[in-house]
Amino acid sequence: MGKRLITQARGKGGPRYRARSFAAVGSIAYPSPTASLLRGEILDIVHSSMHSSPLMLLRYEDGQEALIPAPNGVRVHDTVYAGPGAPAQLGCIVSINEIPTGMPVYNLERVPYNGPELVRTAGSAAVIVGKEGDKVLVRLPSKKTLLLDPRCRAVVGIISGGGRTEKPFTKAGKKWKALKAKGGKVFPYVSGVAKNAVDHPFGATHRRTKGRPTTTRKKGIPPGRKVGLLGARKTGRGK
Numbered sequence: 628m629g630k631r632l633i634t635q636a637r638g639k640g641g642p643r644y645r646a647r648s649f650a651a652v653g654s655i656a657y658p659s660p661t662a663s664l665l666r667g668e669i670l671d672i673v674h675s676s677m678h679s680s681p682l683m684l685l686r687y688e689d690g691q692e693a694l695i696p697a698p699n700g701v702r703v704h705d706t707v708y709a710g711p712g713a714p715a716q717l718g719c720i721v722s723i724n725e726i727p728t729g730m731p732v733y734n735l736e737r738v739p740y741n742g743p744e745l746v747r748t749a750g751s752a753a754v755i756v757g758k759e760g761d762k763v764l765v766r767l768p769s770k771k772t773l774l775l776d777p778r779c780r781a782v783v784g785i786i787s788g789g790g791r792t793e794k795p796f797t798k799a800g801k802k803w804k805a806l807k808a809k810g811g812k813v814f815p816y817v818s819g820v821a822k823n824a825v826d827h828p829f830g831a832t833h834r835r836t837k838g839r840p841t842t843t844r845k846k847g848i849p850p851g852r853k854v855g856l857l858g859a860r861k862t863g864r865g866k
Contacts, residue, residue: 630825635850647808651677655747657720657780658691658709660740665689665709669718672697676808680749680788683718695720695734696747698784717784723763724777726755732781735765739778750789753781819854828852 637644652675658665667687675682683697685707693709701707701718709720715727726732731752735745746753746768756764762774796802799815806814824831828851832838841855842862856862 632827632851632854634854638850646677648677650808651675652682653694655682655695655734656693656742657695657734657736658685658687658693661689661710663710664712665691667693667707667709669697669701669703669705669707671703672701679791680747680786695743695782696749696786698733698782699787699789700784715783719783720780721783722777723755723765723775723779723781724758726781726783728755728757730755730783731785732765732783733786734782735775736779736781737775739776740780743780743782745773747786749786749791752785828854 652673655678658667665687667685670684670686672681672683678696680696682694683701685693685695687693687709698718705718707718707720708714708716711722713719713721713725715721715725715730723732723735731754733746733752734743735753736742737744748768751768753768754766756766756772758764758777759774761777763777763779764772765775766772796805803814819827819829820832820835820837822830829837829839829841837855842859843853843855843857845858
């Protein structure tokens with residue numbers, strides 16, 4: 628009987644594979660929507676081990692505080708705005724229907740007032756393309772376009788930390804620590820054919836071939852065997 632695969636153990640969610648969310652400075656969120664324009668101040672720009680970009684701590688005049696990724700070009704004690712009528716300036720939280728075409732934005736909401744979900748990685752930004760009927764067309768960093776509700780909010784600017792991936796790790800230990808902070812045993816990466824037969828269905832071949840068909844049906848198979856091409860539409864060499 629083989630051991631559980633790492634995919635199975637991660638799915639179970641034990642302490643070894645759980646994200647270190649307690650080490651985060653906080654969760655990224657917008658202030659509660661109000662009927663009037665809010666004026667805020669950047670109290671601090673902080674580092675969070677669970678996020679790829681620096682975060683800015685905002686405090687608004689009604690006492691609300693928010694934590695969102697910091698854009699390029701902002702400083703501590705800068706003034707930002709949020710709410711209806713907010714100017715399309717750097718660091719301001721504005722509804723996408725009030726943002727001019729061609730302006731970079733990030734921290735997009737997919738559903739109005741549901742919290743930021745899209746474009747939150749360091750160095751990324753989406754672009755407001757235009758309007759189509761009662762929707763706003765937004766081009767994501769992946770070049771995919773989305774039609775969003777005009778009430779969805781976003782932050783004007785480009786997320787800072789864009790050069791994060793340009794510096795090499797140089798040591799395996801540094802990469803292990805960096806990925807360990809994100810949660811789970813994700814490094815080093817070991818392929819299935821390099822493992823023993825007890826650890827993986829493709830293991831113990833003593834070569835780089837899997838030794839068996841890799842196509843796997845979607846249903847009627849135990850989770851330990853559910854590796855390879857899951858429910859592949861096409862197999863074999865292309866003609």
